[in-house]
Amino acid sequence: MFDWACTLPLAGWACDLYAEQRLLRIGLGIIVLVVFCILMVLIMVYAERRLVGFMQLRKGPNRVGPFGLLQAIADTIKLLIKEVIVPTNASPILFLLAPILVLAPALAAWAVVPFGDQLVLADVDASLLYILALASMGVYGVIIAGWASNSKYAFLGAMRSAAQIVAYEIAMGFALVGVLMAAGSLNLREIVLAQSGGIHQWYIWPLLPLFFVYFIAGVAETNRAPFDVAEGESEIVAGFHVEYSGISFALFFFAEYVNMVMIAALSTLMFLGGWQSPFGGEVTPAIGVILFFGKMSFFLFCFMWFRATFPRYRYDQIMRLGWKVFIPVTLVWIGLMGGVMFFTPYGYVFH
Amino acid sequence: MDLQLPIFYFFATILVAAASLVVTLRNPVKAALALVLAFFSAACLWVLLEAEFLGIVLLLVYVGAVMVLFLFVVMMLDINIAQLRSGFGEYLPIGGIVAALMLLEMVLVLGASGFDLQGMPNPAPQPADYSNTRALGMLVYTDYVYPFELAAVVLLVSIVAAIALTLRKRKDTRYQNPAEQMAVRRDDRVRLVKMPSEAKRESGR
Numbered sequence: 332m333f334d335w336a337c338t339l340p341l342a343g344w345a346c347d348l349y350a351e352q353r354l355l356r357i358g359l360g361i362i363v364l365v366v367f368c369i370l371m372v373l374i375m376v377y378a379e380r381r382l383v384g385f386m387q388l389r390k391g392p393n394r395v396g397p398f399g400l401l402q403a404i405a406d407t408i409k410l411l412i413k414e415v416i417v418p419t420n421a422s423p424i425l426f427l428l429a430p431i432l433v434l435a436p437a438l439a440a441w442a443v444v445p446f447g448d449q450l451v452l453a454d455v456d457a458s459l460l461y462i463l464a465l466a467s468m469g470v471y472g473v474i475i476a477g478w479a480s481n482s483k484y485a486f487l488g489a490m491r492s493a494a495q496i497v498a499y500e501i502a503m504g505f506a507l508v509g510v511l512m513a514a515g516s517l518n519l520r521e522i523v524l525a526q527s528g529g530i531h532q533w534y535i536w537p538l539l540p541l542f543f544v545y546f547i548a549g550v551a552e553t554n555r556a557p558f559d560v561a562e563g564e565s566e567i568v569a570g571f572h573v574e575y576s577g578i579s580f581a582l583f584f585f586a587e588y589v590n591m592v593m594i595a596a597l598s599t600l601m602f603l604g605g606w607q608s609p610f611g612g613e614v615t616p617a618i619g620v621i622l623f624f625g626k627m628s629f630f631l632f633c634f635m636w637f638r639a640t641f642p643r644y645r646y647d648q649i650m651r652l653g654w655k656v657f658i659p660v661t662l663v664w665i666g667l668m669g670g671v672m673f674f675t676p677y678g679y680v681f682h
Numbered sequence: 683m684d685l686q687l688p689i690f691y692f693f694a695t696i697l698v699a700a701a702s703l704v705v706t707l708r709n710p711v712k713a714a715l716a717l718v719l720a721f722f723s724a725a726c727l728w729v730l731l732e733a734e735f736l737g738i739v740l741l742l743v744y745v746g747a748v749m750v751l752f753l754f755v756v757m758m759l760d761i762n763i764a765q766l767r768s769g770f771g772e773y774l775p776i777g778g779i780v781a782a783l784m785l786l787e788m789v790l791v792l793g794a795s796g797f798d799l800q801g802m803p804n805p806a807p808q809p810a811d812y813s814n815t816r817a818l819g820m821l822v823y824t825d826y827v828y829p830f831e832l833a834a835v836v837l838l839v840s841i842v843a844a845i846a847l848t849l850r851k852r853k854d855t856r857y858q859n860p861a862e863q864m865a866v867r868r869d870d871r872v873r874l875v876k877m878p879s880e881a882k883r884e885s886g887r
Contacts, residue, residue, distance in 0.1 A: 456813050460738045467746025478757050517815055
């Protein structure tokens with residue numbers, strides 16, 4: 332696990348010294364994952380602003396560094412040196428705990444994500460359930476932030492966000508049920524291995540409706556446009572994080588982007604064959620990681636594309652879409668899959 | 683393994699502390715959050731017992747869904763603590779009796795020979811590739827399939843009952859029919875009036 336981390340210039344000597352020490356290697360893996368998340372977020376913040384700029388015929392940030400490349404770093408420094416304001420009559424401990432409660436599950440979920448056949452920090456048996464459980468933990472930070480801020484707008488945003496996450500989690504869970512029926516495993520590595528053999532084996536084809544439901548529910552779970560009623564600038568200012576400033580706001584921001592990368596990674600692993608090549612056959616770990624990132628980037632691009640083009644959903648439309656459209660679609664498809672697998676000889680279509 | 687013991691005590695301490703906070707904290711929202719922490723620590727203990735499926739499902743169901751709704755309700759309520767505390771003494775006798783009975787029952791069961799350490803030795807640890815989920819599924823869908831389906835039916839009935847009890851038609855609720863909204867054409871809403879252009883009038887009306 333994470334042997335490739337030893338090829339990094341600074342980490343090499345540490346690996347040589349403590350090659351046998353398991354705890355140290357886990358620690359090294361954690362550092363690599365956190366650095367990966369920070370880098371991804373920095374890249375995405377820049378890419379999003381530039382891309383949305385191009386799509387809306389603006390220039391986007393182009394002043395800090397060449398092509399505005401250092402804009403994300405400048406923003407980070409600005410947020411770090413700003414003052415953290417705790418509102419009057421807010422609950423101070425819970426107020427400061429909330430951003431951590433949003434970020435911690437978002438980062439912890441990466442422990443079980445396989446970047447390649449051997450490149451996984453913890454090859455847990457029920458890794459899909461683990462990610463689902465951690466994803467459902469993130470809502471606490473949002474609720475606590477809204478409640479502890481002692482502000483109407485923050486509270487309204489928190490209520491909206493909680494209702495939305497609870498609604499879309501069910502559809503998301505059902506979409507995952509379809510995946511694990513097809514793969515026969517809860518382990519992400521095994522789910523990817525079950526899709527080996529080329530592009531026609533990927534689960535996006537037999538599970539097409541579930542794929543769409545999963546990705547759209549993922550956009551809703553991360554509170555991104557067009558489902559960003561929890562922040563709705565035009566109605567409730569900035570929603571649950573209206574009272575947050577400086578680094579405590581930056582943590583919310585960071586967690587949102589880490590969650591986006593996570594949804595993109597999970598969509599890749601479960602529907603696009605993870606690190607596998609579209610032409611079938613084995614690939615080297617390096618090429619596998621590049622393939623994985625390439626597929627993931629497509630989904631991340633979609634996140635930005637949605638944001639640049641779609642108007643925000645109305646609140647009742649969001650609830651209707653979650654409860655009355657997505658859940659029935661997933662239930663019908665799961666029933667269909669079960670029936671075909673159990674009663675007809677065409678079950679092989681699904682695995 | 684020697685690392686397991688400190689980990690157990692770590693989670694067990696948090697569990698007991700959080701559980702006592704649930705009943706001692708005055709603010710109901712904070713009490714609910716303490717309950718979340720208690721559930722989380724309990725799930726960690728289950729994972730330590732090699733019951734990772736049950737541990738994660740505890741997180742998913744109780745922490746991820748039930749407690750979120752709980753918090754939702756508790757946050758909306760405007761609870762006057764002084765009013766709640768006024769009747770506290772009245773219920774002390776009956777509450778005490780119930781607590782004493784429960785304690786007695788627990789002592790009788792846990793102290794009996796079937797549950798002591800000799801009667802329940804540590805099960806042999808499973809190999810690393812042992813799938814807890816698969817083993818549970820095998821049992822639930824073969825040996826215990828009828829109890830399992832009965833439980834599912836009971837849950838379904840309770841869902842239907844809960845909806846039937848709370849669903850009422852209100853006169854002032856406004857419904858939207860998205861199909862109707864989508865079917866609207868321009869001619870339904872806008873009337874184009876044809877009129878000849880007029881010359882601009884001179885000053886004064």
